[in-house]
Amino acid sequence: MIAMPSSNLYTQAVLDHCRAPRNFGVLASPTHVADGANPLCGDTLRMELRCEDGRVAEMRFSGDACAIARAAASMLSELAIDRSDRELAGLQQVFIALVGGKVAGDDRLGGLNAMRELANHPVRQKCALLPFATLRAALAGLRSATTEGIE
Amino acid sequence: MNAVPSEKPKPERFDPLRYRADFPLLARRVHDKPLIYFDNANTAQKPRAVIDAVDRYYREFNANVSRAVHTLGEEATSAYEATRDKLARFINAPSRDEIVLTSGTTQAINTVAYSFAMPRLKPGDEILVTTMEHHANIVPWQLVCERTGARLKVAPIMPSGELIAARFIEMLTPSVKLAAIVHVSNVLGTVNPVRDLAKACRARGIPLLVDGSQAAPHVPIDVQALGCDFYALTGHKLFGPTGTGMLWARREWLEAMPPFFGGGEMIKTVSFDKTTFADPPHKFEAGTPNIAGFIGLGAALDYVEAIGRDRIAAYERDLLVYATTALKSVPGLRLFGEAPHKAAVLSFLIDGIHAHDLATLLDHEGIAVRSGHHCAHPLMQFFGVPATARASLAFYNTRDEVDRFVAAIGRVRKLLG
Numbered sequence: 001m002i003a004m005p006s007s008n009l010y011t012q013a014v015l016d017h018c019r020a021p022r023n024f025g026v027l028a029s030p031t032h033v034a035d036g037a038n039p040l041c042g043d044t045l046r047m048e049l050r051c052e053d054g055r056v057a058e059m060r061f062s063g064d065a066c067a068i069a070r071a072a073a074s075m076l077s078e079l080a081i082d083r084s085d086r087e088l089a090g091l092q093q094v095f096i097a098l099v100g101g102k103v104a105g106d107d108r109l110g111g112l113n114a115m116r117e118l119a120n121h122p123v124r125q126k127c128a129l130l131p132f133a134t135l136r137a138a139l140a141g142l143r144s145a146t147t148e149g150i151e
Numbered sequence: 152m153n154a155v156p157s158e159k160p161k162p163e164r165f166d167p168l169r170y171r172a173d174f175p176l177l178a179r180r181v182h183d184k185p186l187i188y189f190d191n192a193n194t195a196q197k198p199r200a201v202i203d204a205v206d207r208y209y210r211e212f213n214a215n216v217s218r219a220v221h222t223l224g225e226e227a228t229s230a231y232e233a234t235r236d237k238l239a240r241f242i243n244a245p246s247r248d249e250i251v252l253t254s255g256t257t258q259a260i261n262t263v264a265y266s267f268a269m270p271r272l273k274p275g276d277e278i279l280v281t282t283m284e285h286h287a288n289i290v291p292w293q294l295v296c297e298r299t300g301a302r303l304k305v306a307p308i309m310p311s312g313e314l315i316a317a318r319f320i321e322m323l324t325p326s327v328k329l330a331a332i333v334h335v336s337n338v339l340g341t342v343n344p345v346r347d348l349a350k351a352c353r354a355r356g357i358p359l360l361v362d363g364s365q366a367a368p369h370v371p372i373d374v375q376a377l378g379c380d381f382y383a384l385t386g387h388k389l390f391g392p393t394g395t396g397m398l399w400a401r402r403e404w405l406e407a408m409p410p411f412f413g414g415g416e417m418i419k420t421v422s423f424d425k426t427t428f429a430d431p432p433h434k435f436e437a438g439t440p441n442i443a444g445f446i447g448l449g450a451a452l453d454y455v456e457a458i459g460r461d462r463i464a465a466y467e468r469d470l471l472v473y474a475t476t477a478l479k480s481v482p483g484l485r486l487f488g489e490a491p492h493k494a495a496v497l498s499f500l501i502d503g504i505h506a507h508d509l510a511t512l513l514d515h516e517g518i519a520v521r522s523g524h525h526c527a528h529p530l531m532q533f534f535g536v537p538a539t540a541r542a543s544l545a546f547y548n549t550r551d552e553v554d555r556f557v558a559a560i561g562r563v564r565k566l567l568g
Contacts, residue, residue, distance in 0.1 A: 009511065010566060018567070041507055041523050042537030064537060066505035067567060124511060 009121055010067065013114040018067040023077035025060045036063075036134030036145040038126055043069055047134045049080075056080045056088075059135070066127050068118070073131035075111040085139040092132045099125045165466040170458065171547045173198040184517030187552045192337050192365055192496055192543030193521050194387045197451070201391060204450035205443045216442055217416060217433075231442050234449035235432075238397050241452050242363075242382060243373040249405060251398040251432040252440060256364045257287045259383035259398035260331070262435055263360055264291035266408040267381075267400075268329055274300030279322055279330040279357075281306045281314055282533050283339060286526040288331050288362045301328070308533065312339035312488035320351040330359045334366035338525045338541065339488025340471075340496030342370060349378035358404070364388055368545065369467060369494040371460045374399055390455060391448035394441045405431035412437035463546045470544055471495040474553045478542075481560055483568075487539055495544035498525070501560070504567050506538040512566065516559040 030048035037044050045063040049056055059080050061073040080088060095112055097103045101119025115128045126147040137145035171177050174196045179186045188196060208230065214223035216231045239247040253259040268278065278292045282305055289303075296303050304327065306319040314332075323330065330352050335342050345361055352359040360381035366372060367384040374382045381404070386395030400408075410417055410428055414437035419427040428434045455463070474497055478484055483502035500506060510522035521541045524531045531537060542556065 010508075015566065042528075042531065043505075044537070067508040121511065124507065127507065 009117045009124070011114055011117070013111065014067065014071045017071035017074040017111070021061075021070055021074040023058075023060050023074065024062060026062055027058060027060050030060075032138040032141070034134050034138035034142055034145055036130045036137065036147075038065075038069070038130050038147045040126060040147070041066070043127070043130065045069060045073060045130055045134050047073075047131070047138045049135070049138050051139075055082050055084050056139075057082075061131065061134075065130070068115075068124055068127040069130050072112065072115060072128040075114065076131045076135060079110050079112060080135060085136070088132075088136065088139065092136060095132055096129065099128055165462055165546075167466065167547050167549050170198075171549075173200070173454075174547055175199055175202070177547060181517040181519070182515050187516075187518040187548075187556060189542040189544060189548065189552070189556065190519045190521050191368070191545040191548075192388065192525075192541065194393065195368060195390045195545055196547070197390055197392070197447070198454050200450045200454050201447045205392060205447040208443045208446045213443075215439055227442060227446075230446045230449065231440070234445045234452070237449050237452040238399075241367075241372065241456070242384075242397075242399055243375055244399050245375060246402065248430070248432055249399055249402050251400070251405070251435045252445060253383075253396045253398050253435075254394050254441065255385040255387070255396035256362060256383045257291075257385075257396075259381075259396055260287055260360065260362065261291045262398055262408075262411045263381050263383075263400070264295050266411045266435070267358075267404060268292070268295045268301075269298060270409065272296075272299040272301040272328055275326060276301040276328045277304045277324070277326045278302070279304045279306060279319070279327045281319065281332055281343075282308045283312070283314065283336045283341060283527070283530050284331070284333055285337055285362065285364070286528070287364075288333060288360075289529065292329075292331060305529070308341075311490055312336065312341045312493075313490040314341065314343050316344055316347060319348060323351055323355050323357055325355075327355075327357050330357055331362065332359070333362045333364075334372075335363075335369060335494045335496075336488065336530075337365045337496065337543075338498050338527050338530055338539070339490065340493035340498075340543075341488055341490040342366070342492040342494060344492075345377050345379060352380075353378055365494065365496070368455070368463075370464055380404060386444065386448040386451065389448070389451055391451035392441070392444035395444040395448045398435070402431065405435070408435075410434050410437070414438045416440075458546070466546050467495040467544060470548060470550065470553070471497075473550050474542070474544065474556075477553055477557045478560075481557065481564070483564070484560075487534055487536075496541065497543070498539040498541045500536060500539055501564060501568075504563065506540040508567060509540045509560070509563055512563045513556075513559055516555075516562070518556055518559055 027048040031051045032049040043065040048060045050058040059077045099118045105113045134145045176196050212226040214227040216228040235250045238250050358380040361379045363384040367389045382399040387393040417437040485500050487498040506522035523538045
């Protein structure tokens with residue numbers, strides 16, 4: 001018999017970030033910009049950053065994406081401030097492990113821990129991974145990112 | 152072969168519950184709710200007759216076809232080849248020898264692309280398709296165009312999801328060497344006026360391919376009456392196993408076309424100096440086929456014919472009207488595809504709710520719908536949306552399921568709206 005995934009993916013925390021996303025919008029003078037796309041579903045997400053001394057000082061996101069991607073982007077925007085690319089690279093790996101069900105939770109991820117339920121929704125995991133992939137692409141100086149190739 | 156529905160239906164009244172009992176999977180629960188399967192355009196569920204036919208083949212007469220002379224080989228060959236006869240009857244083909252068995256519609260269209268279009272087309276030639284095509288009826292032609300220097304031309308549709316047939320016909324200029332059109336749209340449900348289009352193509356000497364994937368389970372098909380040159384369909388949407396399908400082509404074309412794949416089964420004689428090919432259809436059937444699958448498809452065809460395609464179409468028409476009215480009562484719902492002549496496919500979006508969120512939350516209620524681009528990017532671009540949700544119905548679906556579906560959408564709106 002196939003295991004039934006439980007249905008608490010759309011938690012209050014996720015719904016709250018989705019309805020009232022933090023840092024939604026654009027920046028007047030971003031230093032880094034990338035467009036993320038999930039080719040599976042056609043979702044797009046733009047990340048705009050202003051970095052100072054190698055750390056994220058401001059971040060805004062915009063685009064047309066599902067509730068999971070919007071909530072993940074909103075949660076990430078709270079996590080990313082004052083972090084270096086190197087720190088964010090480490091957090092991304094922890095987040096990928098969380099979404100993939102390899103760790104149950106990690107204090108360093110803050111609000112993004114709400115995404116742990118995605119371990120039971122394999123087809124929706126990339127929705128949550130897109131914001132992080134786009135943020136890292138922006139920091140790497142790339143103009144675009146996709147969810148392809150994320151393990 | 153016992154492949155008829157469990158009870159002979161009375162012709163006057165169509166009772167979907169009687170047929171539901173023939174589909175073991177439909178009794179399943181998902182997230183502790185009774186399953187409502189509204190993803191039939193993606194793939195259909197299989198009646199017991201199909202499951203049993205596949206099972207029986209493996210248990211009782213598993214052997215390779217058209218090679219072995221022993222008893223098992225003869226039994227397997229005759230059951231497998233019987234499906235070719237059934238398919239010929241199903242689409243009213245003039246001859247069983249015009250039925251090429253393929254892995255599905257995609258292989259069928261690619262066979263025409265590589266064996267028919269590729270050797271014929273030259274720079275400046277054109278292939279005409281429509282905005283509402285599935286990627287399977289776009290990408291093979293793009294590959295042909297890339298290699299031959301030909302160009303793909305796209306006939307437009309109306310916001311209602313209807314093809315602008317007059318434009319399609321105008322676009323059949325002398326440079327068009329092939330036209331390809333979907334019979335029933337998998338996204339919009341639109342039933343295209345294939346007969347009229349085929350007539351216009353024939354008058355100009357332009358061969359017409361029809362993608363019948365979505366038509367086969369829902370509308371009666373008569374390739375002679377339609378007047379097309381190629382007709383492709385897939386078995387798994389027709390209540391048969393995956394990995395089965397068919398290309399019908401006029402004999403003159405099949406004879407003129409070189410083989411697509413080379414290998415066993417498609418030859419007359421092989422030597423290192425010269426190989427001669429089998430006659431159609433076997434020329435296009437290299438290698439050991441999906442024998443069990445085609446035996447299952449034969450059972451599916453028997454099953455559908457025993458119910459009667461006209462009765463299925465009539466019931467689904469009623470259910471579509473009912474579902475359309477019910478969905479339109481949902482505030483903020485936008486329906487894609489309102490052609491007057493359409494099959495029971497309902498693509499829609501709800502203001503402020505992403506199709507994937509809707510599909511995930513409906514799944515939590517035991518309801519299976521598809522969300523996404525439905526392998527029709529250009530059509531999504533036409534409507535200016537990244538994705539839609541799609542409920543596609545079959546004859547085993549009921550008004551009660553539609554009611555529960557609409558109620559569940561109401562709960563999703565409350566949560567996300």
